[in-house]
Amino acid sequence: MIIHDARFLTSNSRAELCPAPTLPEYAFIGRSNVGKSSLINMLTERKALAKTSSSPGKTQLINHFVINDAWYLVDLPGYGYAKVSKTSRAEWARMINFYLRHRTNLMCVCVLIDSRHPPQAADLEFMEKLGEEGIPFVMIFTKADKQSTAQTKALLADYLKKMSEIWDELPRYFLTSAETGLGREEVLAFIAEVNQQ
Numbered sequence: 001m002i003i004h005d006a007r008f009l010t011s012n013s014r015a016e017l018c019p020a021p022t023l024p025e026y027a028f029i030g031r032s033n034v035g036k037s038s039l040i041n042m043l044t045e046r047k048a049l050a051k052t053s054s055s056p057g058k059t060q061l062i063n064h065f066v067i068n069d070a071w072y073l074v075d076l077p078g079y080g081y082a083k084v085s086k087t088s089r090a091e092w093a094r095m096i097n098f099y100l101r102h103r104t105n106l107m108c109v110c111v112l113i114d115s116r117h118p119p120q121a122a123d124l125e126f127m128e129k130l131g132e133e134g135i136p137f138v139m140i141f142t143k144a145d146k147q148s149t150a151q152t153k154a155l156l157a158d159y160l161k162k163m164s165e166i167w168d169e170l171p172r173y174f175l176t177s178a179e180t181g182l183g184r185e186e187v188l189a190f191i192a193e194v195n196q197q
């Protein structure tokens, strides 16, 4: 897929205020600092379309981007950041749950997972919840450039083994790096494929 246009549209704290659900939508979610905003910039080849930061908790709202005037990319705030208060965590859960349940044009949730770490409860539980709610999702492993290919391979194999203990059918997954562009074509081809359905 060629990205000829990528624009920021809106930031919202409530799903009801998001742009009219007229285009297919793909939401990026995952732990704080996993690389959601960076991946959006990598996919669109726009350096600063989504705001990134080395400190977790940068993205706080539901951010809509429109790509090629044909589909929406959504940058969501991360979960699992220890320094966040209980109240903020509950607010996050309310906002995200409402968004996930009511966004009628949501085609797929992309759950971003840091490829360097063993399976984390927060991610496994989040995916289980998506499964229970019947919300389609894929896994996107990030930051593949941070370790050797052999290490990534081993970590990925462990992760998939853990997933196969939980899931009868493994969700689709992608391996990416916002630094090197690894996985860009595959993720965009997947989105193009779903857009056609």
Ligand code: GTP
Pocket: 031, 032, 033, 034, 035, 036, 037, 038, 039, 051, 052, 053, 054, 055, 056, 057, 058, 059, 060, 076, 077, 078, 079, 142, 143, 144, 145, 146, 176, 177, 178, 179
């Ligand atoms: P929140 O909005 O806080 O939830 O974080 P986020 O998931 O949007 O992460 P963000 O894209 O802001 O990236 C967090 C940090 O990781 C930044 O310092 C990025 O430069 C770095 N980073 C993200 N993706 C990659 C990657 O693929 N490779 C490397 N080496 N660094 C990355």
Ligand code: MG
Pocket: 036, 037, 038, 051, 052, 058, 059, 075
């Ligand atoms: Mg972010």
